[in-house]
Amino acid sequence: MSTFKSVRGMRDFMPDEAKAMRFIEAKTRKIAELYGYGEIITPVVESYELLAAKAGEEVRLRMYAFKDLGERMVALRPEFTPSVARLVATTLRNEPRPFRLFCVGSLYRYDEPQQGRYREFWQSNFELMGSNKPEADAEIIMLTNSLMEAVGLKKYALKVGHVGVLRGIFNQEKLNEKATNQVMQLMDKKEYDDALQMVKEAGASKKCLETLQKLVGLKGDRVFDIAEKMGETVEGYEQSVAAVENLMAILRLVSESECKVNMRLDAGFARGLEYYTGIILEIYIPELDIAIGGGGRYDKLIELFGGESTPAVGIAHGIERIMLAMQKQNVPLQTEEKKNVMVVPTKDELKGEALKIAQMLRDANVAVEVEVMGRKIAKALEDANRRKVDYAVIVGERELKEDAVMLRDLLKREQNVVKIAKMVEKIKGSPKIVGT
């Protein structure tokens, strides 16, 4: 046994898993196209300075950071947003808004490995930049719903919150930014008692504490009712009232678009990343307690990267987590069932003919492997059976003299001499029987 292993937390995808990954990737690319998002491919290795600039401590301390051979401090990207922000602040600086940008690829964080969490993980990432309007937020919700539908996930819920509601209260109560972020992080972890305690210690008013207490209890899938109650609860906090109005406008647009997304509003919902400023989103399925995607609005971020002020909203979907969700919900991959064929020559002198016939089949869009192990026919067919190959094409001298081959249906265990000119038709004509 080899002593070489993969690195802890890093994962191999074998062919069936890779197929599922690429299926989801293809669907995200299709959705990107339908919504007008252009794909960009940015490097895995970025400057440490860029990646650390706006990362919260939790992310920053878990980056794969190192010096390259030119003594540059670099790191493996832990998220896509800094790279996208870099492009918006540089290459795209003078291009007219809006930008609809899409990326898909691997990200790296030194987290403790567990179910659905690896140190190398894959995401698709959508960002709509340049608009501060509620229709932009609504689009991100619709797009997420389209993606979930496209991969076949039906039972899922979109958890919705609005960072502006909480931030509005803290601003008016004059909590400093650090305390605000700490409180938000505690709320993200649902440690509400500790959060309230911290707010209290920071000198907030009694009204503030009561308001927060009420907000934390407001959640559920009757989103308009809850949003209305949120509005009543934050009365007197001007920015929070505006935030609830923004939230309401987004919810109304999603509803009017007739998007069938199952939303769950949670007034006490906060997300760890410090850069959110408006709506925040997370995708859940009942069978998993980790989010399979998340995002929100971040209107200040691009400026912080040195770009022009550019309001933005975005969402990332975890590809392995969608894979896991599909497994949990027994969602089949909707891939084309294709016939596959093994071509076997009956003797060494016919190997060239076998290769030629294989190529004819491939030209007709049939997947073919040629016997390359020098095995006897019976052995080769045994192997083909084991690997669920549909047909064997046996290339023998006698048949070749009549421009024919022996076509063996490996499922039915029948074989017939077939003219080479009719071979493709015979193979492609019969519908594939799945699951027998």
Place this chain on the structure above:
Amino acid sequence: MSTFKSVRGMRDFMPDEAKAMRFIEAKTRKIAELYGYGEIITPVVESYELLAAKAGEEVRLRMYAFKDLGERMVALRPEFTPSVARLVATTLRNEPRPFRLFCVGSLYRYDEPQQGRYREFWQSNFELMGSNKPEADAEIIMLTNSLMEAVGLKKYALKVGHVGVLRGIFNQEKLNEKATNQVMQLMDKKEYDDALQMVKEAGASKKCLETLQKLVGLKGDRVFDIAEKMGETVEGYEQSVAAVENLMAILRLVSESECKVNMRLDAGFARGLEYYTGIILEIYIPELDIAIGGGGRYDKLIELFGGESTPAVGIAHGIERIMLAMQKQNVPLQTEEKKNVMVVPTKDELKGEALKIAQMLRDANVAVEVEVMGRKIAKALEDANRRKVDYAVIVGERELKEDAVMLRDLLKREQNVVKIAKMVEKIKGSPKIVGT
């Protein structure tokens, strides 16, 4: 202007470039399917030990190597083969041969950046493992030809050599492995005089020097003639004679398969990597002096990684280099020309309707962006024109009352009121005029 930059040698792909990359990637995946190669996805981060084990010094010293937060010595993969070898020696250890494995992804080497050479670069990689037969080598050549045809590259040549011919001579002359590898590296760089000098200093016979001298001059596209001359030239070197026979068998199979590949045999051709044992291959186009792909047979490698003895042959294709080759030869991307549409509401109250209509179009497989900037119609249409959008769907109150919208052909500058039920048909019906 932002001070954040991408890291030297690392590259961004903007939407048009990303489209070309993904087109090539999709074609390699299609070829993999047609030839029965299963995709595997292995991590970018592997143990340094694994990646350094069989890498030549040139690669080893240019790896992105570092300690992770758990003090493990790791590196970013500079090639795919060690990861594939790791899987064959572990996860796949007990699976019956042959393995046909395919990967595509990014690799990392700290090389001096230049045209077609980046520090992060993309390859597709095909490996056929378990067979030492010439039909396996022929398959790799046919597959490469299929890929070149699939992306649309017609003018290309496959440079072919055979490491076994040279190694056979050095073995019989009792050159040690280190000297052999050094000579091969000099030959790889076409520094033939230095190579011969080194062979001479190592105490080789006069016959050996004469044989090498003659071999180095044998090259061209009449591959059978040249192979025959190679056979005559190496007479007396038993292993070399066998190597020429192997080469001849491969060439014969490729010819019999009627594969139209343009091959160029070069008896003095060597490749830098030390692990090759048989045929070696490189893909060139006349417009570029760097190879756009390369590979060969490596029968000893899997054992060296602790796996069972597994003969293997493989090839890697540089995705950016294929992109560059397509540009140089003006090969167009064969992508589906799709209509795209911008949906614009005439007033704020109709934003929800606009979102709904956008979704109807997407459900009919039309790419749609919705106006999200709150611009006046004229401004939005100006932007749509600039970005070569085909149609605008203007959602106005008067038309909506009649279940209709205003459909504007942005190319023809014509607009008509169209029933919503007929909208998709109107948009998809007219063939897209390209290049006007």
